[in-house]
């Protein structure tokens with residue numbers, strides 16, 4: 001088990017035991033520290049599990065030195081009988097899944113869980129990604145959009161079943177994101193949600209390590225710590241008694257998703273309904289990969305067992321393989337939207353969590369050098385070990401895959417503007433294009449300032465942007481439906497034509 005630090009602290013130890021872990025260098029600046037700095041540092045050290053520290057450091061150095069294993073010989077696509085699809089299913093089937101999902105939601109059996117402990121380094125902001133405003137006409141942040149979708153799905157379920165339901169929102173944060181996220185939600189009055197139904201908790205942190213297995217000192221009195229990956233979820237569920245909270249509320253199904261997808265369908269009733277109808281304990285939403293080298297994980301089978309294979313784990317020739325119709329054989333792109341039953345999560349927490357693979361991430365970790373100078377490295381110098389949320393798929397007894405349309409459900413915010421894809425501009429464009437499609441499907445004509453009808457934007461890519469700026473509040477429509485709350489519709493549909 002890696003040495004960790006969690007918000008609630010853990011096994012206590014004295015700093016003189018540090019030498020046992022072979023990491024005495026962390027105390028090299030001890031004489032220079034003030035009383036307060038010493039107290040803070042001691043507290044940090046006392047929260048580390050020293051027993052696991054040396055193993056963690058040795059393991060990280062060893063893993064980073066070994067070449068990553070390619071899985072090509074062993075992989076196969078997911079069999080069709082395990083796959084559901086929004087595109088390939090008829091309307092009756094889709095309606096029955098949606099209806100099943102809405103029923104479960106109306107009975108308070110569905111929760112959503114946001115993975116928001118990541119540092120968002122690629123986007124280059126110092127605050128949590130969920131607080132990012134991609135420049136929509138409304139100025140809404142990702143958190144606000146997600147909160148409003150929860151409102152709407154609750155309302156749709158209430159209207160259909162005459163109930164008053166709650167979809168609790170669990171938010172996994174880390175040392176980096178908890179305080180700002182909490183503050184942001186408080187400042188925005190939880191976007192109108194009941195604060196007791198927004199449950200924030202913290203994942204563990206583990207030390208970053210040099211290539212020769214030494215804990216990295218971030219400053220003279222602080223170890224460089226990093227969150228333990230989004231697979232840290234399973235330990236965090238136990239640390240923070242989240243499964244007990246779910247049980248108390250009667251939540252049986254959880255939709256887990258990552259923070260950066262502006263099109264995410266919170267507690268998506270079609271996905272939930274599909275998984276529940278199939279009796280699945282675990283499921284993954286996928287989109288068709290755009291091209292063989294798109295950097296997304298692929299859901300497939302390895303040695304007959306379902307798992308996600310990261311693009312670095314297969315050879316380009318395998319990624320390029322095509323079937324008889326010209327489609328990619330390994331096309332099931334993971335969009336980090338997962339379904340779990342509470343029973344499965346409980347089993348994972350009890351039995352399987354310790355078996356989850358440790359992945360190596362090589363990063364630039366700021367550190368203090370032997371002379372006490374603060375250094376911002378310009379090339380990678382450290383190893384962060386991470387667990388991945390999808391590494392529990394192999395333990396599922398009934399795993400299913402749900403294929404959705406990219407334009408409707410996936411446009412992640414990964415990079416700053418200027419990059420080729422997954423930027424604020426592309427995220428904004430995807431949302432506005434989707435809302436224009438919804439408005440048109442509902443009978444609206446989008447006009448320019450001269451009164452000319454604007455043509456539909458065929459496909460939004462990094463280079464193109466929608467011709468119309470049409471943003472529809474999630475409080476008005478969840479997935480383009482117009483059947484409810486016409487009062488709300490006429491008041492809040494925002495259309496601004498460029």
Ligand SMILES: CC(=O)N[C@H]1[C@@H](OP(=O)(O)OP(=O)(O)OC[C@H]2O[C@@H](n3ccc(=O)[nH]c3=O)[C@H](O)[C@@H]2O)O[C@H](CO)[C@@H](O)[C@@H]1O
Nearest residue numbers: 115116117118227228229230258259296297334335336388
């Ligand atoms: C491991 C994982 O899921 N990889 C998926 C993730 O990649 P990707 O590389 O984008 O994964 P990120 O590092 O962005 O993390 C995904 C989510 O996990 C959260 N997070 C991350 C680290 C951490 O310690 N704690 C935490 O909560 C992030 O805040 C984010 O919401 O999304 C892609 C689609 O967008 C998928 O194709 C990848 O297969």
